[in-house]
Amino acid sequence: MKPVRFVLVGAGRAGMVHANNLVHYIPEGELVAIVDVNRETAERSAQEAGISTFYQDLDECFEKEQFDAVCIGSLTFTHREIVEKAAEAGKHIFSEKPLAQNLTEAEAIVKAVNTSGVKFQIGFMRRYDPAMREAYRMVNEGAIGELVVIKSTGRGPGLPPPWIWDRKKSGGMFAEVSAHDIDAVLWFAGKQPQRVFMEAGNFKSPQAKKEYPDFYDHYVVTLVFKDGPLGSIDGGCPVGYAYDARMEFLGTEGMVRVGETEDTGPVLMTLDKKATRDNHTSWRFRFKEGYLEELKSFIRSIREGWEPTPSVRDGYRAVTVVETAHRSLAEGRPVTIEGEW
Ligand SMILES: NC(=O)c1ccc[n+]([C@@H]2O[C@H](COP(=O)([O-])OP(=O)(O)OC[C@H]3O[C@@H](n4cnc5c(N)ncnc54)[C@H](O)[C@@H]3O)[C@@H](O)[C@H]2O)c1
Incomplete structure (x- = not known):
């Protein structure tokens, strides 16, 4: 072929x-x-x-x-x-x-x-990360009972480039930094959220705020699903210390955690009795397998004639959550997502 x-x-x-x-x-x-x-x-x-x-x-x-x-x-x-x-x-x-x-x-x-x-x-690409896939299998096979809370943390070390400060071009920091968190929460929940509530602030980026008064660099977003689970996304940049992507799935009978802040490299032990290991520095390395496997899967879908995933509809759903969250932020209240998507 x-x-x-x-x-x-x-x-x-x-x-x-x-x-x-x-x-x-x-x-x-x-x-x-x-x-x-x-x-x-x-x-x-x-x-x-x-x-x-x-x-x-x-x-x-x-x-x-x-x-x-x-x-x-x-x-x-x-x-x-x-x-x-x-x-x-x-x-x-x-x-x-x-x-x-x-x-x-x-x-x-x-x-x-x-x-x-x-x-x-x-x-x-999180959907093709080996640890995320294994967590998905565990959760769906009932290893932790019924899902109660899905938590996702997505933080980047540096402030993204100026085009991202402009919400009209990028969809804002929630879209650029946390689109992956949004998709992962929806993927695990397996349904549409009913309500979205966002709080955000600009804590570290006065230069972006000058040009774009609605710019925020850190945020917490709550998603509520009918009959559960509860979803929570916290994200932001620049945090400096690492590229930090972690998820936690709390169930009625246990908990699954995915992702570490530390890289998988060597641990250095020194005479002052300290142990140190580098943190993840970039999404490129943390999700290396994910980027490779997502493209391989896309190619297989073309050659074998099946529908690839995540789909255009999944992309659309994440944009819906972003827009709803921004409405919530502007209006200072939780906003209901109307209609079926
Ligand atoms: N999946 C991930 O983890 C991930 C990580 C980073 C960025 N992204 C996404 O990838 C996209 C690009 O981000 P980036 O950080 O790589 O940006 P970048 O600035 O590093 O690269 C973008 C490139 O696109 C070129 N370009 C701009 N408009 C173009 C056009 N109309 N036709 C052809 N080329 C054009 C620019 O010249 C530039 O070389 C964004 O949508 C971003 O959200 C995804």
């Missing part, structure tokens, strides 16, 4: 994780070209990936190249346009999270994907 041929659109931090996986670790996939609006980035990234074909213009790439799928690693506010072009051209789509910066764009993406019939997978 021929490898699935990819074009990477957006060759930054996330995009190059996928490019490197395609080139070095996934023989069933092939990276044929890189597109980036920044020509230098396109050229440098192509060199780094060991391929010769790069473009600054997506339309030109679509005209000239033969390929099966796009991998979207560009900024959130560009996702809609790229998805619409790819879907219209009949290309399968793997897109980075968040799906879009608001619900209007998310709806347009769902429509483009459903109308075209192309396969779509959103990059919620």
Whole structure:
């Protein structure tokens, strides 16, 4: 069977994780070209990936190249346009999270994907992390009884770049930093939340607040599901000490915990009787297997003809939670999610 041929659109931090996986670790996939609006980035990234074909213009790439799928690693506010072009051209789509910066764009993406019939997978790589999958199996097989509370903590060491400070472009810090937490809580709960309540504050980023008065850098969000469980997400940047992604599942008959702040590297013991070990420094390393396995699964779905997961609808659900949380924050009260999604 021929490898699935990819074009990477957006060759930054996330995009190059996928490019490197395609080139070095996934023989069933092939990276044929890189597109980036920044020509230098396109050229440098192509060199780094060991391929010769790069473009600054997506339309030109679509005209000239033969390929099966796009991998979207560009900024959130560009996702809609790229998805619409790819879907219209009949290309399968793997897109980075968040799906879009608001619900209007998310709806347009769902429509483009459903109308075209192309396969779509959103990059919620936690669903492919070995420990998360094992926790999911345990919880679903009843190892801790009925779920009571799902807690997710997502914190990054540094302040994200300025485009993320602008909620209109990114969906805000809750979307950018915690889209994974939102998806994981919904995945484990297996149902739609009834109510969402958000509190947030800017504790460490006066420079962002100057330009964007609604900017917050830390937040706590409560999600309430009908007949349980309760969900809680706390997140923020910059925390400095680590890339910190941990989850806890409390059940009626026990508890499951996933994720450590410490890396799996060596522990240093010194004569002052202290033991030290490095913390995780980046999502790249903490979820290394997740990034690899999510793309492998997407490729298998194309070759074997089944629906990939997490789906475009999962991406849409996470955007719904973000928008509802922001309404809650603005209105200072819990907000009910109306209708079925
Ligand atoms: N899954 C994860 O854990 C994870 C981690 C980081 C970022 N992300 C997501 O990935 C996306 C990119 O974030 P990043 O941190 O890699 O950004 P980045 O700034 O490092 O890279 C984005 C790249 O996209 C290019 N670009 C912008 N608009 C474009 C367009 N219209 N067409 C082609 N290229 C374009 C930029 O020139 C840049 O090179 C965001 O949606 C972000 O939320 C996901």
